[in-house]
Amino acid sequence: MxxxxxxxxxxxxxxxxxxxxxxxxxxxxxxxxxxxxxxxxxxxxxxxxxxxxxxxxxxxxxxxxxxxxxxxxxxxxxxxxxxxxxxxxxxxxxxxxxMxxxxxxxxxxxxxxxxxxxxxxxxxxxxxxxxxxxxxxxAGLNLPDKERKELEKLKKELSQICVEFSKNFNEENGHVSFALEELKGVPEDVVSGYNKREEDGKTLYGVTFKTPDIFPLFKFAENPETRRRAHEGYDNRLSINAPLLDKALDLRRQIAKLLGYPTWADYITEVKMVKTAANVHTFLDDLQKKLRPVGLKDRETLLKLKEKEHEEKGYPFDGQLYIWDYRYYDQKFIQSSLDLDEKLVKEYFPVSVIVPQIIQIYQNLLSIKFVEMKGDSWHPEVQKYSVWKKDAKTPEDFVGYCYLDLFPREAKYPHAAVWGLIPGYLKPDGTRHYPTVAMVANLAKPTPERPALMTHDDAVTFFHEFGHAVHGLLSRTQFSKFHGTSVARDFVEAPSQMLENWGWEQKVLKKISSHYKTQEPLPDDLIQKLIKSRYVNAGLFYLRQLFFATYDIKVHTDKDATDYTQLWNDLRQEISLVIGPKSALPGQGSFGHITGGYDAGYYGYMYSLVFAADMYATVFKKDPLNPALGEKYKNSILLPGGSREELDSLAEFLGRPPNAEAFMEELFGDSKTSSANL
Incomplete structure (x- = not known):
């Protein structure tokens, strides 16, 4: 090759x-x-x-x-x-x-x-x-000339606002500073990566709002005041975007009205699997009813932990679970109930080992080969691959190109995502034009004491995002319009969500892990604890997702709402079951999905979980690394992209129409209860 x-x-x-x-x-x-x-x-x-x-x-x-x-x-x-x-x-x-x-x-x-x-x-x-x-x-091409011109003007204005929102998101460079004693509990390798400076004779540590910096503080900082200040800074980091969102929502209302749709959400869902905004509301309301009792139990569990710790450490306890408490006591509960130490797990996940191992799993499962290339890319840290069929013998066995840009740097996109940079399609002469994909992430960098390490969450996210990458690589459509992840937006996450399951499989965790000192894989008892932790406090976790989805659909259907900051804070408290700060902060300014293509579509993350659970339980659960099953997945789900109805692809893969039984069994242990409006 x-x-x-x-x-x-x-x-x-x-x-x-x-x-x-x-x-x-x-x-x-x-x-x-x-x-x-x-x-x-x-x-x-x-x-x-x-x-x-x-x-x-x-x-x-x-x-x-x-x-x-x-x-x-x-x-x-x-x-x-x-x-x-x-x-x-x-x-x-x-x-x-x-137009x-x-x-x-x-x-x-x-x-x-x-x-x-x-x-x-x-x-x-x-x-x-x-x-x-x-x-x-x-696009409104059946409208009279005057309305059509007005529509074009409104669309251009909306487009400009979305670009500006995204630019602010990428270039956000704020931080919050703490003295060393305020960072008690945060792992030393994380603290050593913070920027130190002297101010008024004190050494301060600057914590950026990038994921590798701020999330360990949310999860491990013992001082509740430290977590509060950090979370309020994080919530407020993109306040500059709040008025932009106000304007975007107003423009969307005007556009929907011109096009004859009751709301922007009705316009958006017309081309989704869910079909109508009313179906979205039904799906979310029904799921919230089922999740709320579970979430309330989770909250009581975490409150007991908080009360006990506050008593031991002399902090006042007011009986409330605040948003800056959630991640901290969630990991405390996992650690205490399962004796699972996330910091220890992280030692088994050096980036230099995990990334090649995950790629190897995808190669074996889907019968492809990644060949690293030297030469031109946009940054020295970027890895570049040509991708081929497993036993490639001719140039026609080429699949495409893949780039991995995995570490944080200033002004880089701050989360994990995949871009389909160049589509695949059939050219007029009958030859194929091959795709190019790029995966961007922000994994922790090495420190003087340790190599770059991933959390288990990072590893699961890598399985997810790399799933988008192979979708973009292995699709084989005639037209670029249907290539790869160009499927209904409320299905686009389902294949990658299904692939997250590999990060929870014992044989996979054994295969990808290697302690950075001893090179030993994760021991069996630690793997079992990890697997048991998957749905611990799942009620609160999924209620948080429901909050985002509900806010998104509400601002795109309600015609009377005006204070979107207050709505953000009120809904978060009502649905997520955690108390926010005393003064409402414009957290919606950091809700990048709402201007990045998921407007009136965030529900899709939960909606597509139904399909993901069904695909995994029905086909892969029995033998998740079986290349024959990978071939079936490639042919039924990845290859057709959006060239046919997503329900047809699912039915071919599953051998029947999809249902919600596996999803409900996963969350509630009740396969007879369905909350999915399929």
């Missing part, structure tokens, strides 16, 4: 800010000229072949997505700014093209001519035509 050369060159990563700006403008001009040509076609000449309806989008995405990606990963502010500005231009261009009546009419004419000619389309071609016409209706 080492002698094989990929049939497609990798992306290049040496752009200057000026080149990004120039290229985007050139690509927009070229694309506009193409659509001008389409819009001027006589009605009788509009056919499936004469309209570049799939090729144009594929080529545009291939050229532009890597340029826009710089805003999430570049160390150069000038390059990030250029990428941000390019995204605004590209979004505006996309809105303009989507062109002549282009839409050409598509309508093409559909008429296809039917009149008797030309037989493939199922994927039929789906493409159907989706393109629906896109035109949803």
């Amino acid at each position: 080492s002698s094989l050369t990929p049939p497609q060159a990798p992306a290049t990563w040496a752009h200057t800010p000026d080149q990004v700006t120039t290229l985007i403008n050139e690509l927009i001009a070229k694309d506009s000229a193409l659509w001008d040509k389409v819009g001027s076609l006589p009605p009788e000449e509009c056919t499936f072949e004469s309209l570049p309806i799939s090729r144009a989008d594929a080529e545009m995405e291939t050229m532009t997505e890597p340029l826009l990606f710089y805003q999430n990963i570049s160390t150069s502010k000038e390059l990030r700014d250029a990428a941000n500005a390019a995204e605004v231009l590209l979004r505006d261009h996309g809105i303009e093209i989507s 062109r009546l002549d282009v839409y009419q050409a598509k309508v004419n093409a559909e008429k001519n296809i039917k009149a000619s008797g030309r037989k389309l493939s199922p994927e071609e039929e789906r493409l035509v159907e989706k393109l016409l629906l896109d035109g209706k949803r």
Whole structure:
């Protein structure tokens, strides 16, 4: 395989800010000229072949997505700014093209001519035509000219706000400072990574709001005042985004009204598996009713721990569980009830071992091979791979390219996510265009005392995100519009959520773990404790997810709400069962999903868990590392992407329509109770 050369060159990563700006403008001009040509076609000449309806989008995405990606990963502010500005231009261009009546009419004419000619389309071609016409209706192309122009203006304004929200999110660089004694309980390897400075004769430790810095403090800092200050800083870190969200919600209401939808949520869910906003409310309300009693028991358990500790340490106890108490007492409970020490578990997860081991599991399961490459990428720490079929013999066995950017740095995207940078699709000459994916994470870096270590949560997250990466790599669709994770947004998480289960399997944990000193795998007793901890306090955990989903659907359906900060704090307390700070803080400013494509869609994380649980329990549970089952998963779920109805892919994989029994059994031990509105 080492002698094989990929049939497609990798992306290049040496752009200057000026080149990004120039290229985007050139690509927009070229694309506009193409659509001008389409819009001027006589009605009788509009056919499936004469309209570049799939090729144009594929080529545009291939050229532009890597340029826009710089805003999430570049160390150069000038390059990030250029990428941000390019995204605004590209979004505006996309809105303009989507609003062109002549282009839409050409598509309508093409559909008429296809039917009149008797030309037989493939199922994927039929789906493409159907989706393109629906896109035109949803873009408002059946509106009068005045309303259509107003709609275009509102969409561009909304697009600009979403870009600005995301830019603030990526470039947030706040911190909160503590003296060493205030950090009692926080692991030494974490504290040693904090920035030290002298101020008024005292040594202070600056804790950034990046996950590897702030989350260990939430989980281990013994002083409740330390946790309170840290959490309030964390909640307030993106207050600059709160007025932007206010404006975005107002614009979405105006757009929905122009398009004739009762609410923005009704507009968004029309093309989801759930179909309506009312179904979302039903799903969330029903699940909350089932979860609340479980959450109340969890809260009582944690309150007893808090009362006992406060009595022992002389802290006042007022009978309340605050939001800054939740992670701390959750891990305390796990440690005390299961004798599970997260800091000890972490010692078995050195990044240099875990990452290759997880990749190896995916390779064996899905019969593929990752070959590390040297050379061009956007940062020296980035790992670059060419990906091939397992026993590749010819260039046609190439799968695509994968980049891993795993460690934090200033102004980098602060969480874990996967970008489908370049789509896969079939070119007009019948050859394949291959995909490129990038996984971005923020794992802890090495310290003078220890190598880079992952928490078990990090490992589970890696299984999840890498699941998105292989979805983007192994999809084989004719059109880029359906490639990889381009499925209904409330299904997109299901495959990766299913793959999280591997991080809880004994044989997998044994395989991927290796103590950084002794190289011994996790001992069996520690593995059993980990597995038992999975659903400890699950009621509170899932109620927190329900809070995010409920806030999201509420602000996109309620027409009377105006104080979104107060609503955020009230709903969090009501649903999550934890008390927030005395003064309401604009935590919604850090709710990146609400402007990043999950608007009126956060429910999808819980909704897709139903499918994930069913897929795992029905197919993989009996033998999760079996390549034959991996092949079945690849063919039924990954390969078709969004080229067919997601329920059809699920039915093929499961051998029947999906149901909620496995999900309910997992959470409540009651397979007869279904809360999923499937």
